[in-house]
Amino acid sequence: MLSAVKRYKRLVSSALARCFPRTSAYVRSEDDLILRRWPEARKQPAATAKKPRAKAAAKPARAGKAAPRSPDKPRVRPAKATSDGIYGPARLSIGEQQIQAMRLRVGRAVEAGVIRAPSNEQWAMILEASPVTRIFAGAGSGKSTTLVLRVVFMLCHLEIPPERLTVISFTNASCAELREQLVRVLGFWNLDVDTERVRQCVRTFHAAMAVLAREVLGKPQWFEQLEQKGASPTELDNPLTASRLRPAQQRLLKQAYQQCYAEQPRFRERVHQLLGLPAPDETGTRRTAPKAPLDAFKLAGERTPAPLFEAFHAQAGFIESIGIRIDQIQPARLACQETERAFVEALQLFWRCFSELLDSQGLMTFNGAFQRLTQWLNSPEAAASPALPEPFSHLLIDEFQDISPQIVQWLQALHGALAHQGAPVSLMAIGDDWQSIYGWRGSSPELFMDFDKYFPAKGTKKLSRVLMLTTNYRSIEPVIRDGESVLAGVCVKQEKTSQASRATQPGDHGVKLVTRFDLKARLPDLISEIQAQCEHVAAREGADRNAVLVLSRRNDPLRLIEAQLDRKWPVKTYSIHRAKGLQAEVAIIVDDCLPSEPHPLRNALYAYCGFFRNSYDQAMADESLRLAYVAITRGVSRVLWYTQKAQGATRLLTERAKAKHR
């Protein structure tokens, strides 16, 4: 009887798969992801192992090229509690009186000019009672301002002690800004709160990790801070924005490389294979340790060649960020060519030597600490430990679109363990998948879009509360629409709308494109244009305090331009990544939008980690358009874009302009 039912089910599902092949493939890949993320779900009866259904609002518009499925299990198991949900079911206890008190106080703060009056959307975020909330906040929608009011509400009206609350911001610089805003607004509330304690509520992910590391891993010295002047061992900055390796870091990597080469024949063989050198001499007649070749190596997909030990370090950072443990990779299972596989095999040997060297010097990497802590949090030891820090009970996380699988695993484990101990936990994640620009370092907007998979609420639906901030208070309508038009080419994104709050004035415009622009030959023209824009802003009533921002993906053009600018002009030059969160009356973009080269190793790793439905190449193609969106939406009332050739984002802008004139 049972086998007849099974046969019937199989018949029906294969008929459905034939009729709706895409839907079936999507559902299969979704289920597969769920089961791999929560291996224990496999053991549960079918009814409880079902995937949590995401709200329509939280679904991606359309999936990109699906990554090949990997048969491997995840390398770090998430906290056990995640399969049953982490958050709730109780909501935050918020009474009408508390809401009225907050509204009254905000009204007074508005009258006093301390803050702007929140919109209804912003009020919804400030007063939300769900223990797990996701906020899609578009560019210029006032998320930072609203986040500050949410924290004030929690501290002053819900009386959550600052010792139980942490706000995570992206970098030390954005933390400092948020702290200032928070203390300024709190000052108006005039309550007896310890402002120094409140300042400690705001941290980067890495600084938050350091709090736990101090308890659980001793007091590690950080590899990332070697020779970094003024670095605090507790206020760790997000290394996403870090630039080149410092000499002390290079020395350590080189030492591990040399040691590994001297001691391990297999490593020597792989190194020679990668560098295209003749096989190493293994006759055994050598008296001194063999010296490792220092030839530069260029991995397909990378922009520049580098010594192998630096190439290992760069890819290792990416691998660990996407949640893979280097020692547990099975190279044979990577869907890539021989060179990439040889690279990974060599990397594994190198990484063991490097880790031992770090250990011997009492050093640790940020990624290494995240891994160890995640493992510890998932262990029975953590379940009974008093070391779990209370400040992480209530978490509010900004720029959630830029988190990586590794951080997801750590957060899951942290809140899973706290919830297991009976602590009341809540999570408010604020982000904008349209502004996700750190995929090349291992982060992905897919994690924000698939949030409910990773941070399920308790109960049958396991859904987070989804809120939207859709009003753009920064830019005029034509700028917003041009920004959105480049997103038309993005494969995986959240469909949403935004409206301009600012009125367009005569002379304002969206993106004005200047093509066939050769920076070296026409630099004087560009400088004259920058000067003209400064004059325009000076004459404009109520202009933004920043007049002109000059933006580019790369630093080289910015250096050229900067050298020609009059220092008295109100102009700032920034890479687009660094300009995130900034705004100016006029944004001038100088960029060629070249699509990035295919990266076979990262494509294979993307598929292997099991977190993404997109390939790495597709994710990078999407990211170049999102970067254009971030650049455009820095402008308040004018945007100019200089490029050699209309391609990528600028091609989409040209097509839009043509369509408008038709």
Ligand SMILES: Nc1ncnc2c1ncn2[C@@H]1O[C@H](COP(=O)(O)OP(=O)(O)OP(=O)(O)O)[C@@H](O)[C@H]1O
């Ligand atoms: N309710 C409001 N009324 C009027 N102006 C507002 C309101 N909320 C925010 N603003 C203004 O909108 C601008 C953008 O705010 P904010 O910097 O907080 O946005 P954001 O969402 O963090 O931006 P982005 O994500 O693009 O960096 C600021 O100048 C802020 O003062």
